[in-house]
Amino acid sequence: MLKRLLFFASLSIQIIACKTSEEKSNPNKLTITENGRFLAAGDNKPFFWLGDTGWLLFGRLTREETETYLENRKQKGFTVIQVMVLHTLDVTNVYGDSALIGQNVATPLVTEGNSFSDSAQYDFWDHVDFVVDKAAEKGIYMALVPVWGNNVKKGGVNQQQAKIYSEFLANRYKNRPNIIWLNGGDIKGSDSLDVWKTIGRTINQLDSTHLITFHPRGRSSSSEWFHNEPWLDFNMVQSGHKTYAQDTSAKETLHYGEDNWRYIQTDLALKPTKPTIDGEPSYEGIPHGLHDVNLPRWTADEVRRYGYWSVLAGGFGYTYGHNSVMQMYKKGDKKTSFGPIETWDKAIDAPGAGQMIHLKNLLLAYSFFDRVLDQTLIANQGNRYDYLVASRGTDYALIYTYTGRNIKLNMGKLPGNSVAASWFNPRDGQTTAIGDTPNKGIQEFNPPAEPKEGNDWVLVLQTK
Missing domain, CATH: 2.60.40 (Immunoglobulin-like)
Structure with missing residues (x-):
């Protein structure tokens, strides 16, 4: 009897040791550093978030186009792609597949099988799987926005629906190695606050492996509403697309203009300390203030400035964006936003996109966590x-x-x-x-x- 107990005790220790070793050696798992200011990959290797806003990737690009886009971003040193899972509740992808039944997030449209050669099998979610897995092959993380904010603000998603949908997403992607969760989506946390808390809590309960943040409205930070939420691992800022002169809205409390470094400093002064990043500064090729296409457009010079200002102020990384790439603009598109000029396949080689890697390389050339x-x-x-x-x-x-x-x-x-x-x-x-x-x-x-x-x-x- 004693021998049997000793055998099982020894076996249990070996299993625990193997699991602990696997967790420590997982090169893809992202964690928060002990000082609460940076992200680390695997066995405490510095991770520099160099993001790109490929917001409409899942819906707009074919498998072949996805390969082109992701390979381009890999070669340019990008490590994260920020993307909407559901841009709208009636979203369909390039193959004509709807994401939902009856525009209800609680009823994802999932078919049996996943063979691309059989259109009856290959559904919207199979295509999302393909993109996520293709990114993983290239060492790129996918930062997923479950549902874009205005859909919730307009009343299209209630708490019960949000919980069911979040359970679906978490269970489907919790074992993927390259997932980051971006709750929200260009929205104030105070708009439908309970829904955002439900999404954050539900995903965190089912998927404790992957990090979660909140993508806020322009000229605000997730910290304004969620800094003390247990599910929020790091803060995200959207410094936005306005010039100093345009930043005058009475509806907003923070008037930092183009000084995105101020958001970073403000976030890092909070307790407990959490990492922070500018997840949406002005995009290359987008008009100043967004809506008047006759105004000057932001250039590579400005996107560099936003990058170096925010990172050297303490940000753990930086997200770049381009007007044409974020919406995957194609020639002949009838519905566009903010007057894109170049098609996405040309804009992926815009000057600013190619220069972002220098910021990443500079920071990784020196001790990272003590900066x-x-x-x-x-x-x-x-x-x-x-x-x-x-x-x-x-x-x-x-x-x-x-x-x-x-x-x-x-x-x-x-x-x-x-x-x-x-x-x-x-x-x-x-x-x-x-x-x-x-x-x-x-x-x-x-x-x-x-x-x-x-x-x-x-x-x-x-x-x-």
């Missing part, structure tokens, strides 16, 4: 486009200027009598050495070329 915002480095701070943001680890500092104006620094924040200085070019990822600089007093650095908007540079200081 903090340190504005005490700046001795000549400016406003708006002249604003400088400084971030440092134990043996390095990164200081970003959008205009290429001179930078004056309070030295001595890093160890050593001198530091190695260099310029990092956000447009091509190249580094130009400056040389050794005394690590005391106030030192001034003059970026290449004449100051102007878009002549952006990162000053890199390293302990020798």
